[in-house]
Amino acid sequence: MFPYDAALVALAREPKRSIADVLQTMKRIDAACIDGDGLKWFNWLYLQVTSAVEACVAAGTFADPGWLSELDIQFGQLYFGALGAALTGAPCPGCWKALFDSRDNVRIARIQFALAGINAHINHDLAAAIVATCRVTNTVPHRGTAQYNDYTGLNATLDAIIEPAKHTLNVCLLGAPLPCVSHLSDLIAAWGTSEAREGAWKNAEVLWHLQGVPALASGFMDSLDGLATFAGSALLVPVP
Numbered sequence: 001m002f003p004y005d006a007a008l009v010a011l012a013r014e015p016k017r018s019i020a021d022v023l024q025t026m027k028r029i030d031a032a033c034i035d036g037d038g039l040k041w042f043n044w045l046y047l048q049v050t051s052a053v054e055a056c057v058a059a060g061t062f063a064d065p066g067w068l069s070e071l072d073i074q075f076g077q078l079y080f081g082a083l084g085a086a087l088t089g090a091p092c093p094g095c096w097k098a099l100f101d102s103r104d105n106v107r108i109a110r111i112q113f114a115l116a117g118i119n120a121h122i123n124h125d126l127a128a129a130i131v132a133t134c135r136v137t138n139t140v141p142h143r144g145t146a147q148y149n150d151y152t153g154l155n156a157t158l159d160a161i162i163e164p165a166k167h168t169l170n171v172c173l174l175g176a177p178l179p180c181v182s183h184l185s186d187l188i189a190a191w192g193t194s195e196a197r198e199g200a201w202k203n204a205e206v207l208w209h210l211q212g213v214p215a216l217a218s219g220f221m222d223s224l225d226g227l228a229t230f231a232g233s234a235l236l237v238p239v240p
Helices: 005-013 019-032 038-059 065-088 094-100 110-137 146-153 155-168 182-190 193-209 214-235
Strands: none
Touching: 005 019, 005 065, 019 038, 019 065, 038 065, 038 094, 038 110, 038 155, 065 094, 065 110, 065 146, 094 110, 094 214, 110 155, 110 182, 110 193, 110 214, 146 155, 146 193, 155 193, 193 214
């Protein structure tokens, strides 16, 4: 779709062993993408979020910073994996495909692309990232644990980034002012990061207990993809 897509695939496939690696890849994606590429605006917002997570981990205020670091790596790899799959024609979750297929649609606003990506990443990917992180760190996704408390402790920081971004990105894809569109305003106002992350944790608890039954685990992830695809499609309705 864009002449630099092969370079994006190469970036997506690079190994990520630290938050710094995840950030470096997102910075290079940002530099590669033109303003008329909807991917740029999700990636831009995710870059701000990941930078904030890195700063919080470095500040040493969490009980288990290693767990949060691993979560950030696992989470980022799911985004990069979906991007690489979509750009090479490999199977890709429908919630991500909805965004990638409309990257060049100038009738979709920057904030729509950003929130559609956040929707796919939290409502579909995050549960799987939490489970993968718990496997690596020999922990279990339960409420009341140090890991859960650290996880929810990030909510205020993330809200402080995403809420202002709703206004910064509330322009057309190419940067022109948006017309007043009531359905879009309502969707933007309704999006809540903390609520979505709590739902992802609940889904991770379910997915954790389905690990021994691969068919059920796969079906559960398909259900999450279906719901996230529906929400993403609503977020990506072109502006008249």
